[in-house]
Structures are given as C-alpha cells and as structure tokens.
Amino acid sequence: MTLDQGEPAGPASRTTANGFGQLTAVASDFEALFDAVEDEWQDRALCAQTDPEAFFPEKGGSTREAKRICSGCEVKADCLEYALHNDERFGIWGGMSERERRRLKRGII
Template structure:
C-alpha cells in the first residue's frame, strides 16, 4: 500500500463511533492486547488481521496517542513509526498526545 492509500484508509473518512462493537477482540481478554515487554504479540496480531474494523481501531489509537497495547494490529512503536512515516510524506497525521506523568 502506498502512503496515500494507508492515509486514506486510516483518516479518509468518518470513524463509526460504534466500531468497537464489531471488533474481533470484543470477547477476548483485554489483557492479551497489553503484553509485557518482550512478550510476543503474534497471537494478538493474528486476531487483528481478521478484524473487519482494524483500520478504525488503528486510526483511533493514533488519534488518541495511545502509548500502550496492540491497536489495529500494531504495537505502540509500530504505530509511532507509521505516523512518522506518513508525516514525513506530507500527510496530516495527529502527533501522539503527551500524557501527564
């Protein structure tokens, strides 16, 4: 996918406010999506790959500046790299919100 296609998929339209009710993870233990450092995220990412609202989930995490967990099949580090890459390509991508300490 090109940067433009990724951007359009993530930020090109309105996000259904009820997207979470369609998520593949809705009946899975939420703790799985917050693995300990160095713990594999492969099992969780497999759930995300088959999810019909993966883009909405990922866009929501980037917009909110989520700094933990697996969202839309990506870790916080992967989401940050994606957002930086899109910004470098000239797309208006929200910067991660700073969380109070």
C-alpha cells in the same frame, strides 16, 4: 437573519435573534453523533470478544496472538485510526504495536 421560505431547515440554518448561528448546539450535536459512531466500531471488534491481556502484553512479551486476531477483524482500520488520533501509547491497536504506530506516525512505515 431569518429563514426565508424555500431555505433548508437544519443545524446549519439555526439562528438566534442577534443573527449568529447556534454553533454551540451544532457542535454538541456533532460531538454526540461522532461519539456514537466511534463507539459502534468498538462493539464489532474481535478483541472485545477475547482476552484483553493478549492486547497488552508485558514488556518483551509476544504480540503474535493479538496481531493474529486483528488480522481477521473487520474494524482493524477504524481501530488503528482511533489509536493514532488518540495517541494510544500502550497495547496492540489495529494490528500494530506501540513501536509500529510511532514509526507510522513519523512516516517510516
């Protein structure tokens, strides 16, 4: 399989001598891009500018301050998505406690 003139060049069109695409290279490129985008939201998070202890209170401690900070954060949705995707079990992420995230995953909220 070769590229004909007029075919677009790019990751989807990479081929090898045996005709198979270089899926490993494409996957690697995608993962690097995904990681860069993933880290970008964290740089803009308000929690990165505050005391991290507020977001990881002791058992029975108040989550009020962390949730107040989250309420004004522009990347709150990205943060919650990250926590759900990575099964974060501790701390306040996206304005939700561990218990609230478990309920959300189970469809209770």
